[in-house]
Amino acid sequence: MSSGLFTTFLRLGLTSFGGPIAHLGYFRQEFVVRRAWLSEAGFAQLLAIAQVLPGPASSQLGFAVGLLRGGWVGGLLAFIGFTLPSALLLFGLALLAPRLEGPTALAVLHGLKLVAVVVVAHGLAGMIRSLVPDLPRALLAGLALAVMLAGGPAWRQLAVIVAGGLIGPWLCRSAPRLPADELRVGHSPRAAWWLLAVFGIGLVLALLYAERPASLPAVAGAFYEAGALVFGGGHVVLPLLEQSTVATGWIGRQEFLAGYGAAQAVPGPMFSLAAYVGAMVPTGQAPLVGAAVALLAIFLPGLLLMAALLPLWSRLARQSWAPPAIAGINAAVVGLLAAAFLAIVLPAGVHGGGDAAVALLGICLLASGRVNVLWVVATVVATTVVLQASSGSL
Secondary structure, rough: HHHHHHHHHHHHHOOOOHHHHHHHHOOOOHHHOOOOOOHHHHHHHHHHHHHOOOOOOHHHHHHHHHHHHHHHHHHHHHHHHHHHHHHHHHHHHHHHHHHHOOOOHHHHHHHHHHHHHHHHHHHHHHHHHHHOOHHHHHHHHHHHHHHHHHOOOOHHHHHHHHHHHHHHHHHHOOOOOOOOHOOOOOOOOHHHHHHHHHHHHHHHHHHHOOOOOOOHHHHHHHHHHHHHHOOOOOOHHHHHHHHHHOOOOOOOHHHHHHHHHHHHHOOOOOOHHHHHHHHHHOOOOHHHHHHHHHHHHHHHHHHHHHHHHHHHHHHHHHHOOOHHHHHHHHHHHHHHHHHHHHHHHHHOOOHHHHHHHHHHHHHHHHHHHHHHHHHHHHHHHHHHHHHHHHHHOO
C-alpha cells in the first residue's frame, strides 16, 4: 500500500498544474471517482476541514488521505510524493532563472496558464455537481461568489467560510448524516493534543525570530509563521512572505516575483515557492539547505493541525449541527473557487479568441475522460506555442 500511495501522489505532483483550486479537482477525480478511496461525503468533509485550517489546503487534504490510508508513513509518503517534484523544479529554476527569459519560455508559461484554466474549469464543474446539488446551497455559493468578487481585505475569505458554517444549519437542513468513521486515523485524541502543543510551541518560537538578520533559524521562523497564520493557500501567502523576505532585505523584489511566477507555472503546491525563496536567502549555508529548511517550515504547521484535528473529528461529526454546517462550508468553498477562477485564473490565461479556443479544446479533451491529463497539458502548451509562433510573437 505504501508504494501505491507514493506513486499515486508522485504522479499528482508531476501533473497537477493550475494551483490549489485545480488540485482539489484533481484529488476528487483521483480519490473519489477513480480509486474510490473516499466517498463524496468523506471528500467533502476533508475539503471543509482543510479550508477552515490555516496552511495549504490541497497539501493538507493529500496528507490526510495518506494518513487515512497508511498511517504516519502513508501521510509522509503522500506529502513527499506530491511536494517533491515542484520543490525540485523551483529549486532548479532558482539556479537557472536568468536563462529562461526568451519568447519561447514565455509562450510555454502562457500555455501552462491556459492549462490552469482548463483544469480549474473542469474541476469546478465536478465540485458544483457534488457539493451544490440543491437551491439553498446554490444560493449560498452564489452569495460567497458575490462577496469575493466585490473585493475587500484578504481575511474576507475566512469570513465567508465561517459564515457558510454558521448559515448551513439554518439553510442546509436536508444535508445527509456524515459518515464519520470513514475519517478514522490510527492515532488517538491524546496524541492530537500533543500535536497542537507542538504547533503552538513552533509558532511562539517563530514569532521570537521575526525580522532577525538572515540565518537558518530566522528563515525557519519566517516560513513557519507564514504556514501557521495564512488562510487561503498559495496566492494569499504572497504578501506575508514578501514582508518577511523582501522588506527585511533578505532577497530583492524582482527575485521574489520571479519565483512567484515560476511557482504558478509548475505542477504541485504553490507553497513550494519556499524552496525557491529559501535557496535565495543568504544564510551562509548551501542553497539546498536553505531551500529544505524553508520548505519544511512552511508546510509543517498546516500538517500538524490536520493531523491533530482528524482523531477529534469523529466525535464532532456526530453532532446534529455538523452535517448542515459542513454542507454550508462546502457550498461557500465552491463560491470561493468560482470567484478565484473568474478573477484570477481566467484573466491570467485567456487574452483573446485564440486563447479561448485552446482552453475550450483542453476542456473538451479532459471532459471526454479518454485522454490522459499529461496529453491534455502537452496539447494545450504545444498549441499555444504554435499559435504564438504563427502570429509572430516568437
